[in-house]
Amino acid sequence: MSAGVVTKEECLARHEELMEKLDSIERRLFVDNGEPSIQTRLARHEMVIHALLWVVSVVMGTAIAGVVSACVILVKVLSKA
Numbered sequence: 001m002s003a004g005v006v007t008k009e010e011c012l013a014r015h016e017e018l019m020e021k022l023d024s025i026e027r028r029l030f031v032d033n034g035e036p037s038i039q040t041r042l043a044r045h046e047m048v049i050h051a052l053l054w055v056v057s058v059v060m061g062t063a064i065a066g067v068v069s070a071c072v073i074l075v076k077v078l079s080k081a
Contacts, residue, residue, distance in 0.1 A: 030040050 030037055
């Protein structure tokens with residue numbers, strides 16, 4: 001290699017090395033010893049927790065609305081009597 005001159009072949013070889021290293025890093029981040037990595041498992045648990053919180057909030061909102069509605073009906077019935 002001349003001073004400061006890079007050939008196309010050298011550039012392609014370096015690119016291939018970098019892509020192999022990047023693939024290796026990605027595999028280690030998302031799969032560890034053939035099993036999902038801790039980051040992947042934590043992300044899945046986080047998604048489940050968000051879904052459960054959404055369900056609980058919908059159920060609690062419906063229950064509160066039902067209680068308020070029942071109280072309004074009770075007040076109307078008692079005010080007529």
